[in-house]
Amino acid sequence: MGEVAVDSASEGARTPAPEQASEQAPEQATALSPRRRKARGRGRKVVALAVLVLLAGGGVTAAKLGLGDRGSGDKAASELPPSTAEVTRRTLKDTQSVDGQxxxxxxxxxTARRPGTVTEAPDAGDRITRGKALYGVDGRPVTLMYGSTPAYRALKQGAEGADVRQLEKNLSALGYTGFTVDDEYTAGTADAVREWQEDLGLAETGAVELGSVVFAPDAVRVDSVAARKGDTVGPGGKVLSYTGTEQAVTVELDPADQRLAKKGREVEVELPDDRTVKGTVQDVATVIEPGNGQGEEAKTKVEVVIGFKDAAGRKAADAYALAAVHVDFTSETRKDVLTVPVGALLALAEGGFGVEVVHGSASEYVPVTTGLFADGRVEISGKGIAEGTKVGVPK
Structure with missing residues (x-):
């Protein structure tokens, strides 16, 4: 919108009235008059102010704004800018800070898979590892084993599948032998299960009943307990909730910001004491929260789990059981690029961006290609633009 206003003003300055055209033609063929050059310089700066309002937020590229390099040759400026800054080489980062927990x-x-009376229950905060009981029903333990596939059927000799392999991996890790870890539940597997059942004081059937084992990715920490010792539970009834044992940060993002969270990407976590530690995105999941009725629509969120990258970060986080933190996501990095303050950027009347390059007591407008905007600076490149080049900036 700003460019249109300047274009019309510039055309008014450049185009003479019909009766004056023949008189002014020689002047136009050589150079602009000082008065007209000054008008063009001011026009460009007005456009720059309008555009820079949009760009001041940083962390975007010109391409994202739909503004590319449409510049022409160099244009002379008639007066020096009020202040100057040097083109410097540095690393720019597109960083966004969000709240986390x-x-x-x-x-x-x-939830329970079989009915009965709770005869063993943990306390909130307990940590449970492979082979240990999460809780007990009617005197029989419900045992934790590691794996990503949930228990969904009873397992016995003749069964085949990934869940069989998962069970056998756990039996092997617990020290039971006599079978091959594969997808087949063989007689050797059944014998190992009998030994395991004997150690737990269970009937030695050689088969794993549905509901006697719970699979989780790793050791768990009991977060809350719903069914206490002596309570009656039925299939589907809530028994407890659990988390991982390592501290982590959970962040909710809008779907539009999902680009920030890529699995394995490094982030920075600011703790309540203002210390900053490094973290890594461990998991990204889309969560749909149903509406509360009354015509309220479901909400879609992106849930991001961040773990601490090193022992120093984990130690710093150990000081807090629960805390609000800030997480800085960096979605784009431009290393060792030429940059200027955003205020140095001008939107040229003929299109595209430029900067006013200062040479001693003179200056000229030089078209540039813009890259990343971040931290109040912008990446630029163009003819004659080098580290140390002086460019005009507002006071």
């Missing part, structure tokens, strides 16, 4: 990551609800 320090805890132990997302919670998982554990």
């Amino acid at each position: 320090l805890g132990f990551g997302p919670t998982t609800t554990l």
Whole structure:
């Protein structure tokens, strides 16, 4: 919108009235008059102010704004800018800070698979590892084993599948032998299961009943307990909820910001004491929250789990059980690029961007190609633009 206003003003300055055309033609063929050059310089700066309002937020590229390099040759400026800055080489980062919650990551609800009376229950905060009981029903333990596939059927000799392999991996890790870890539940597997059942004081059937084992990716921390010792539970009834054992930061993003969270990407976490530690995105999941009725629509969120990258970060986070934190995501990095303050950028009347390059007591407008905008600076490149080049900036 600003460019249109300047174009019309510039055309008014450049185009003489019909009766004056023959008199002014020689002057136009050589150079602009001082008065007209000054008008063009001011016009460009007005456009720059309008555009820079949009760009001042930083962290965007000209391409994202639909503004490319449409510049022409160099144009002379008639007066020096009020102040100057040097083109410097540095690394720019597109960083966005969001609020997060320090805890132990997302919670998982554990429900009963078989009815009975709770005879063993943990306390909130307990840590449970492979082979240990999460809780007990009618005197029989419900045992934790590691794996990503949930228990969904009873397993016995003749069964085949990934869940069989998962069970056998756990039996092997617990020290049971006599079978091959594969997808087949063989007689050797059944014998190992009998030994395991004997150690737990269970009937030695050689088969794993549905509901006797719970699979989780790793050791768990009990977050809350719903069914206490002596309570009666039925299939589907909530028993407890658990998290991982390592502290983690959970962040909710709008779907439009999902580009920030890529699995494995490094982030910075600012703790309540203002210390900053490094983290890594461990998991990204889309979560749909149903509406509360009354015509309210469901909401879609992107849930991001961030773990601490090193021992120093984990130690710093240990000071807090739960805390609000800030997470800085960097979605784009431009290393060792030429940059100027955003205020140095001008929107040229003929299109595109430029800067006013100062040479001693003179200056000229030089078209440039813009890259990343971040931290109040912009990446630029163009003819004659080098580290140390002086460019005009507002006071």
